[in-house]
Amino acid sequence: MIEAASTAALVDVARTGDGRAMDALYRRFAPVVHGILLAYVQAADADDLTQDVFETAIRRLHELRDAAAFPGWIISIARHAALDAKRRPQALTGIEADRTASTERPDEHLEAERSLRAIGSLPGAYRETLLLRLVEGLTGPEIAERTGLTPGSVRVNLHRGMAMLRMALAPGDDTRGNAA
Structure with missing residues (x-):
């Protein structure tokens, strides 16, 4: 039932600390966040940054005024994380993980x-x-x-x-x- 909930409803429930709602938000938006990050950084870095973006979003969820604005808000966090990563002198991992497991x-x-x-x-x-x-x-x-x-x-x-x-x-x- 939680999977079928609207994004705004999931955000509202996640704000109460409900882990299932947080997990549903992650499953729904992880591909979007990962895809946005891939537009800016290496795949291995995008994998790591996806986790960081969601940790930031969950920690700052109380700052989001309108629960329905979650999609644009998390995309904004992802873009900022990607740009910050690009400004670093070295990539996060320095390796491309997909090459070894491909x-x-x-x-x-x-x-x-x-x-x-x-x-x-x-x-x-x-x-x-x-x-x-x-x-x-x-x-x-x-x-x-x-x-x-x-x-x-x-x-x-x-x-x-x-x-x-x-x-x-x-x-x-x-x-x-x-x-x-």
Whole structure:
């Protein structure tokens, strides 16, 4: 029953210290937070920062005036955490954890890295929306619900972002050597 509750209702219950509500908020918004973080930092750092963002959000939940504003609020916390991490002289982990545990063939891994670099080169709105769709696996309506964007904005961002991504990944494009 708690899973079906609105975000605002979950926030209200989580403010009372209910662990199930906090867990439901985490499960609902972790892909969004992780996707936003991936737009700015390495995957291994995004994994760690996702936990940090939720720890900050739970600790500061009492500061949120309107429970319905939770999606935008946690995204704002995620963006600030990502920007803070980028300002650090070194990455949080310094390694890319996915490389050691991957069962991908080397050419698949290189293509995935190239694709992530290309997505990273896109404007922020497109980059974040594409990461939520392609990496985190959220549908358009889920992205809209969890980010506060309108469904129309999500469709436009996905459409334009995919067009830009196709161009960036077209043969002969020079994004292979660009660092994200």
